[in-house]
Amino acid sequence: MARQDELRSLRIRVLIPLTAICIAGLGGTVGFYVLWREQGGTWLDALYMTFNTLATVGFKEVRPLDAAGRWLTMAVGVTGIGGAFFLFSVVMDYLVTQRFLDVRGRRRMQNRIDALSGHYVVAGLGRVGRRAAEELREAKAAVVVVDPSEEVEALAGERDYLHLQGDATEDEVLERAGIRRAKGLIVTTNNDATNLYVVLSARILNPNLFIVARADEEDSVPKLMRAGADRAMSPYAIGGRRLAHLMLSPGAVEFFETAMRRGNQALNIGEIVLVSGSRMVGRPLAELSQETGATLLAVLRDNTAIAAPKPDLVLATGDRLLALGTDEQLERLEKMLLAPR
Template structure:
């Protein structure tokens, strides 16, 4: 609820709620006076007032004469009118909010505006849905941008944050919080749209990490030149995977285990050595990562060099990427050891 709508609701409720409060005060005072000779207490008088305006209809605790009955009718009519008027105002407000925002888009936009370091998914086709579920299982916050009504319904059904709009438009990316995001996954079914989205996102945030789908494998170089950090063809990857399942099924099963986030016992993670990290200038032997964290450093990527099974004498430099294997807890400990 915004401040303007909340203020409007308070103003509309001021009269009926004030009327109900006034009826309770006057009714309690009146019943106290009517029951003065019967030894009625203030609680008795308040009880009489409440059961009258709420139409509960319990028995009288204060015996009433003709004047008392007339007073009760006035209290009942005025109080019931105030209560029902208040209820009508609240229901009118709730119904109007629902009609103006049937899919809860305003509420969702407020949730998106609070996100920091999230992922934006442009396109919710088959590839986009798979990417969304992988991020969901990894508990990484993400926002989907897609103009399709079916995609909106799918996201709403599964509780995903969603922007109904065309990701080729800067406005849609801005609404998704692209300037606060850590990454962008582009998964539309047309390379022209993917190229345009990559260009737009790169202009909006120069250091954004962008991964794009390429429908045609020949589009990969163009997407990379447009600003994508990575561009892949799902069909090419699917074909290679099918072949590897025949050639090396055990290897594929292992990688399925270590790259799946969630409750799996093993994970494969990349850890970057940033400038100023405490590991810079220290050897793997000095860090003693295996003993202190339990994680294994399998590969060190240094620029275009790939250093498998790195020697313990290797001194880490700024920009090195460590590929490590371990449980989530072990990998977190290793990242802390590396970055400080």
């Protein structure tokens, strides 16, 4: 909205001097023609005299000027030349101001990014990238969007995302996005070779980074995994499976879509990792359900999923718990799992 108001103000400021120049040109041409008509003057003579006056060329008068002609010449000069100088000042003021604001805005944006830690970086602001950033925003996670296109300023600005215009394949751009301090990276460009390069660069800069990459071709999935991605998937394959599941089990798909949608106050699915030193290490799973009210769906241990775990299952360091519940229940569960002994 502020940008639109600024452009509207600029149009008004430019229109005023342009109108003055047009009035000077038209009025001068008509005026000189009227003054010289009885002397055999033509419209071309009048237009030429007006042009000489506005352009400050300084050639002699086409025909002799009386007092009225001299007053007309001064009026044309003041109006036209004044309008031209005013137009020049408006344009220069706008260009200088925009350049100054752009530099200040980029510096301010970089300072905000430098203050982040444990955030998520989204490389690529296409349809997939925008959706991923929206989901992270709904989960109240800090997000930095990186894209080389000029549209990133407008797209990210509309949604108030922290953003950088740059190529994520360059280490310097990833460094500016705070990749060493980031918790995760989502690579969503529509080019598998670019995604591969971004994953490889990010993995070198931050070995502990959790990376999820998009693959346009199914054959690219294992390559992205070998390059350092923790997860790689094709949106088309996921979409195809989702459509098939909607046909076979629509109720189940709708339930999980509701549970996985961030911002839903009724139901959510969360994943919490049991860290070393937690007071829940060595304790039975039943204590979590009793104190938090969340439903434990599965425990991921040593790359093995324990579905519908029994209440007497003893928790161990590194266990990843998938739980179903409200935001409040999941928050209580996370606090219990992260609480020290």
